[in-house]
Amino acid sequence: MSGDERSRLGEFSARLASDDIDVVLDALDDYQSAQADTRWGVDNPYWPLDNEVRFAARDLLGRPLSDRGHERALTMMWHLAEEEDANLIADVLEAAPAAGLRETALLAAGTALAEGEEPNRRLLALVAAMVLDEGLGVRDRRNAMYALSDLDLPEVEDLLVRLSESPELKLQVFAAGCLATPLRLRVHRDLVDRLAKSWPEDAGGEAPYVRQALEGFHSIHWKDVGLHDPELRKAHEELRFPLSDEECLRAFATLLRSEDPVAVGIALDHYESSDGLRRVLEDEERADACLPEVLDRAREVLRRPMSPAEVSALNMIGARHAEPGDADLLLDVLARTDSDRVRHEAIWMARGLLDEAGSRDERLVAALGGLILDPSSFGTKETAIRILADCLGADADGVLLGALREGEPKVQATAAYYLLRTGGLDRHRALLEEVADSWAEWPPHRPWGQNPAERILGTPHSVHWEGHRLADPDLRRAHRRLRAPTVDDSYHLALRTLLDSDDQAAVGVALDHWWYPGGVVERGGEAAREPERALVLERVREALRQPPAPAELSRRYGAAAKHLTALAALDVVAAEEPALLAEVVGAATDDHVRGRALDAVAAVFGDAEEADPRLVEALGNLACDENPPLNDRLRALALLDESPGTNAVVALTRATRCPEVEVQAVAAWGLMWEETFEDHRAMLEELSASWPVEDPPWEVTRVRDALDAAEE
Numbered sequence: 001m002s003g004d005e006r007s008r009l010g011e012f013s014a015r016l017a018s019d020d021i022d023v024v025l026d027a028l029d030d031y032q033s034a035q036a037d038t039r040w041g042v043d044n045p046y047w048p049l050d051n052e053v054r055f056a057a058r059d060l061l062g063r064p065l066s067d068r069g070h071e072r073a074l075t076m077m078w079h080l081a082e083e084e085d086a087n088l089i090a091d092v093l094e095a096a097p098a099a100g101l102r103e104t105a106l107l108a109a110g111t112a113l114a115e116g117e118e119p120n121r122r123l124l125a126l127v128a129a130m131v132l133d134e135g136l137g138v139r140d141r142r143n144a145m146y147a148l149s150d151l152d153l154p155e156v157e158d159l160l161v162r163l164s165e166s167p168e169l170k171l172q173v174f175a176a177g178c179l180a181t182p183l184r185l186r187v188h189r190d191l192v193d194r195l196a197k198s199w200p201e202d203a204g205g206e207a208p209y210v211r212q213a214l215e216g217f218h219s220i221h222w223k224d225v226g227l228h229d230p231e232l233r234k235a236h237e238e239l240r241f242p243l244s245d246e247e248c249l250r251a252f253a254t255l256l257r258s259e260d261p262v263a264v265g266i267a268l269d270h271y272e273s274s275d276g277l278r279r280v281l282e283d284e285e286r287a288d289a290c291l292p293e294v295l296d297r298a299r300e301v302l303r304r305p306m307s308p309a310e311v312s313a314l315n316m317i318g319a320r321h322a323e324p325g326d327a328d329l330l331l332d333v334l335a336r337t338d339s340d341r342v343r344h345e346a347i348w349m350a351r352g353l354l355d356e357a358g359s360r361d362e363r364l365v366a367a368l369g370g371l372i373l374d375p376s377s378f379g380t381k382e383t384a385i386r387i388l389a390d391c392l393g394a395d396a397d398g399v400l401l402g403a404l405r406e407g408e409p410k411v412q413a414t415a416a417y418y419l420l421r422t423g424g425l426d427r428h429r430a431l432l433e434e435v436a437d438s439w440a441e442w443p444p445h446r447p448w449g450q451n452p453a454e455r456i457l458g459t460p461h462s463v464h465w466e467g468h469r470l471a472d473p474d475l476r477r478a479h480r481r482l483r484a485p486t487v488d489d490s491y492h493l494a495l496r497t498l499l500d501s502d503d504q505a506a507v508g509v510a511l512d513h514w515w516y517p518g519g520v521v522e523r524g525g526e527a528a529r530e531p532e533r534a535l536v537l538e539r540v541r542e543a544l545r546q547p548p549a550p551a552e553l554s555r556r557y558g559a560a561a562k563h564l565t566a567l568a569a570l571d572v573v574a575a576e577e578p579a580l581l582a583e584v585v586g587a588a589t590d591d592h593v594r595g596r597a598l599d600a601v602a603a604v605f606g607d608a609e610e611a612d613p614r615l616v617e618a619l620g621n622l623a624c625d626e627n628p629p630l631n632d633r634l635r636a637l638a639l640l641d642e643s644p645g646t647n648a649v650v651a652l653t654r655a656t657r658c659p660e661v662e663v664q665a666v667a668a669w670g671l672m673w674e675e676t677f678e679d680h681r682a683m684l685e686e687l688s689a690s691w692p693v694e695d696p697p698w699e700v701t702r703v704r705d706a707l708d709a710a711e712e
Helices: 003-016 021-040 047-061 067-080 083-094 099-115 121-132 138-148 154-164 169-179 182-198 207-215 230-240 245-256 261-272 291-303 307-321 324-336 340-354 362-373 381-406 409-421 429-438 452-457 473-483 489-499 504-515 517-524 526-545 558-573 578-587 591-607 613-624 630-642 649-655 661-670 674-690 698-711
Strands: none
Touching: 003 021, 003 047, 021 047, 021 067, 047 067, 047 083, 067 083, 067 099, 083 099, 083 121, 099 121, 099 138, 121 138, 121 154, 138 154, 138 169, 154 169, 154 182, 169 182, 169 207, 182 207, 230 245, 230 261, 245 261, 245 291, 261 291, 261 307, 291 307, 291 324, 307 324, 307 340, 324 340, 324 362, 340 362, 340 381, 362 381, 381 409, 381 429, 409 429, 409 452, 429 452, 473 489, 473 504, 489 504, 489 517, 489 526, 504 517, 504 526, 504 558, 517 526, 526 558, 526 578, 558 578, 558 591, 578 591, 578 613, 591 613, 591 630, 613 630, 613 649, 613 661, 630 649, 630 661, 649 661, 649 674, 661 674, 661 698, 674 698
């Protein structure tokens, strides 16, 4: 244990032992929060102090009933209760606590009852009484039954049967769910079946689980195939719903030893599946004794002409039970089968042989390589690539390179992905780049959600032009250089090559790399932007003055890509280039461009001490221009109102002379600051008097209310 861990646990222990109950409760909250995180597969860091947590919870439960203290204590008992805690939990339940506390107490009761060799009779009786108490709500009765449902006791089974007769559908369904476990179904299958048939289709709760349990586990690979022999059908039924372990194992042996390939396949499926043989046996260890015979039978299936059962036999042996001597069997199966299901299971079995370096059989490597390029193989090629790459690493390069050169597009993408996983980019960069380039930046397949083209060529492609393949080879080379992880003279040359081109998408890609934090800045810091700053500003001006780009150049953003790219670059420089920003605000004819430019103005004003006169003039002109949408004009006035300093007074005063009442009112509101109000009071009152009285715009009401307040 590290020093930090000891310190953390020491501090936690001291909080648990505190005389201040709030300190103790906060510590228990921390424990519960950490315990909740264990669902993500991490340990509770406080587990070494479980005993101290338990003692603190017991102390709280011994005090007078309180919602917060007992809630925290019972939550700890839910996780940590021991047999001796049953009476403390019973005390809480006897006190008839509020609903929330009762629910937590029942969770804790379930833990305490399960801990003892014999459950505490007092607590058991209390919870059982709650199950049957029709004065309680459905939720409380269900929670009480849940606390008992895992106990293997006759009285619990009787309670479940009684609850299944409840007129409350939710209780009925819950009780049937508890009775639908494999061992309880041995006794209550007819009852559960009758109940399930009486429910509506949308009964909810445990109903889908109950119906699935009543169907039983059929098999993995033979659900649509029937057994013709009555004796085998009877054995299959007994295997799915046995009345005893002996009957179950006898039925299993009948199927396994038969000469019917489907029956043998079903038996092998039942042994391999977690929903099969072990699930219905009371003593699961009895299944382990069958393993040698099961594996012998599986290998016999692969040797004999029982091809329908091959898929189950391969799945049974799998990677876990494969032995070096199985290689010949596996090669024979691969040579004679035309079934992709069989091939798939054979590939996974091959993994067990290829994982062992000492028993690696090159014939298997060649066979899997052949599958990858076999035109008749569907759905197994990607699996074969994965197995070879995972097992052989760089030794699989020969096969994967063949798939990269000759495979269909999806196979190419999969081979590229697994070559990258084994470090193949350093070994085969030229070929991988050539293939990625042939995909036109949009790979035909993304294994595990990953884009192999990006991993080969680098990221980002761009922001607004992702997936677009530049037609000119020189521009493609320049783009590829931008995606490399370093900045040097060649990087800046590539950036300028794209910016100087006549290709709209190439210019857009370059602008994206310039403004995007994951582009030039990530590679060389803010200083790396400087050499191309003037050229970028020139391209931004041009882009925003020009019509949109053809929609087909951007898969995601369509015709808006060009302006979005320029506006994003403008955001980076807006504070340092107020003249450019003012020009865009004044010249914009596209509503979206204008809106984004106004966003940039807001950001600039937020960081400035005094509004730039050029921005103020541009906003004033926009506010008084009758052509743009009214909302944009009003927003320009709102920005003038919020602008730092007093530069906006002239523009606001001019806007009060516009014909639109809403524009007048917003401009008037901007003049009502303490510094400017008195100078304009007479004009504002005159305006107010000219505005409509009936149903005026809300902007008018706001100004009038402020004028009235000033009079008072």
